[in-house]
Amino acid sequence: MVSLAVNFVTHPNLGTEARGDSPRAFGMTENDRLARLHKLLLSLSSISAAASDSEGLLELIVGEAMLFADASGAVVERVDGDDLVYVKAAGQIAGHVGLRVAQAESLSGMSVRERSIKRCDDTETDSRVDRAACRRIGIRSMLVVPLIYGEDVVGVVKVSSDRAAAFSDEHVQALQLAAGIIAAVVGRQFRLENSERDGEVLSLELEASQAEGESYRRAAMCDALTGLPNRRSFDEALDVAVFHGADAPGTMALLFVDLNAFKTVNDNFGHVVGDMALRRVGEVLRANAAEGDLVARLAGDEFVVLMRNLVVQEREVSEFCQRVLGVLENVQTLADGQRMKLSIAVGVALHDDPALTRAEWLRRADDAMYRAKQSGRFRFYGHTDPELRIVGSNKPES
Numbered sequence: 001m002v003s004l005a006v007n008f009v010t011h012p013n014l015g016t017e018a019r020g021d022s023p024r025a026f027g028m029t030e031n032d033r034l035a036r037l038h039k040l041l042l043s044l045s046s047i048s049a050a051a052s053d054s055e056g057l058l059e060l061i062v063g064e065a066m067l068f069a070d071a072s073g074a075v076v077e078r079v080d081g082d083d084l085v086y087v088k089a090a091g092q093i094a095g096h097v098g099l100r101v102a103q104a105e106s107l108s109g110m111s112v113r114e115r116s117i118k119r120c121d122d123t124e125t126d127s128r129v130d131r132a133a134c135r136r137i138g139i140r141s142m143l144v145v146p147l148i149y150g151e152d153v154v155g156v157v158k159v160s161s162d163r164a165a166a167f168s169d170e171h172v173q174a175l176q177l178a179a180g181i182i183a184a185v186v187g188r189q190f191r192l193e194n195s196e197r198d199g200e201v202l203s204l205e206l207e208a209s210q211a212e213g214e215s216y217r218r219a220a221m222c223d224a225l226t227g228l229p230n231r232r233s234f235d236e237a238l239d240v241a242v243f244h245g246a247d248a249p250g251t252m253a254l255l256f257v258d259l260n261a262f263k264t265v266n267d268n269f270g271h272v273v274g275d276m277a278l279r280r281v282g283e284v285l286r287a288n289a290a291e292g293d294l295v296a297r298l299a300g301d302e303f304v305v306l307m308r309n310l311v312v313q314e315r316e317v318s319e320f321c322q323r324v325l326g327v328l329e330n331v332q333t334l335a336d337g338q339r340m341k342l343s344i345a346v347g348v349a350l351h352d353d354p355a356l357t358r359a360e361w362l363r364r365a366d367d368a369m370y371r372a373k374q375s376g377r378f379r380f381y382g383h384t385d386p387e388l389r390i391v392g393s394n395k396p397e398s
Contacts (some may be wrong), residue, residue: 061082062075071143071160072163074093082102084106091140091261092139115146117143122164138162142161143160143161148183149184222234228297254351257346258303259343262274282295293306317348
């Protein structure tokens with residue numbers, strides 16, 4: 001709540017300037033003066049009482065300004081860069097909310113620049129105003145008071161009339177008296193709105209930054225050619241798997257997959273076709289893996305599958321390998337219509353020992369894969385069965 005303290009002094013930063021002949025309220029009786037002062041005090045009290053309630057505050061201000069200035073219209077204009085924007089209006093100006101006026105071309109802008117009250121007694125003869133705009137709105141005279149909040153002029157309050165010379169010195173003094181309180185209320189609201197907008201902008205920028213960061217992270221964790229997780233992503237997943245593996249032995253398997261004779265594909269058909277072949281292998285592996293499994297491309301023609309949440313290890317691993325081999329043993333049609341058979345070697349290492357280390361697990365899978373390449377069959381390597389044994393085949397084409 002803004003406390004109301006009214007002192008009959010002129011704001012040190014506000015001067016008064018009028019153009020044309022205007023009444024000086026000669027002949028106004030003391031009762032008239034007291035009545036006008038009473039009206040002003042009631043208006044200021046209403047504005048002050050609403051200071052903590054931004055809803056409808058500007059509407060109240062323009063309405064009260066019209067009342068104590070005996071005006072036909074009133075508007076609060078807000079400084080926005082080099083312009084002034086009509087943010088709330090009443091009376092004859094009510095239909096022009098949102099109007100944007102260049103400060104350099106308006107009496108309101110002059111009031112902002114010179115930090116002083118400006119009065120126009122006749123828009124038809126005053127060169128400082130936009131005569132055409134005044135005619136469109138129906139303004140014949142006006143009074144403009146800058147709203148000074150702290151060191152800044154945040155806007156103006158303008159009252160207007162459809163009559164020439166409608167505003168006297170009494171009106172100037174009344175509006176000048178009200179300007180301090182109105183500026184405090186409006187300035188605080190404008191600053192709050194700016195803070196909210198800045199907060200929204202900052203929030204949006206933060207969200208965009210986070211989204212961009214997440215996009216970079218995904219790109220850093222993703223293989224650009226196949227769209228599969230890359231080595232970095234696999235390393236993180238493997239660390240987690242090894243950490244939890246001690247508590248759940250017998251639920252995971254690590255498969256190393258390598259294309260046979262991939263160099264021949266590149267040499268005979270070119271790297272574009274070779275890239276298509278890699279993408280096709282990645283698609284087949286991903287399509288046949290369970291939802292919780294990780295399929296990644298490590299480098300070149302090397303892929304890896306981390307199978308998790310297994311119930312019957314050997315059977316589920318074997319079924320997965322048979323599905324993949326069953327697809328790849330058929331002639332594959334690549335993206336450009338090229339048809340070829342793709343041959344892979346698969347080395348499998350089960351995680352069935354709580355003490356199995358990350359390095360040992362990788363070594364077993366890698367060893368099984370290279371022996372599988374030599375024999376043309378995929379290999380199965382279990383901790384309790386240190387000898388490699390064949391559980392399926394996928395012999396490369398001769």
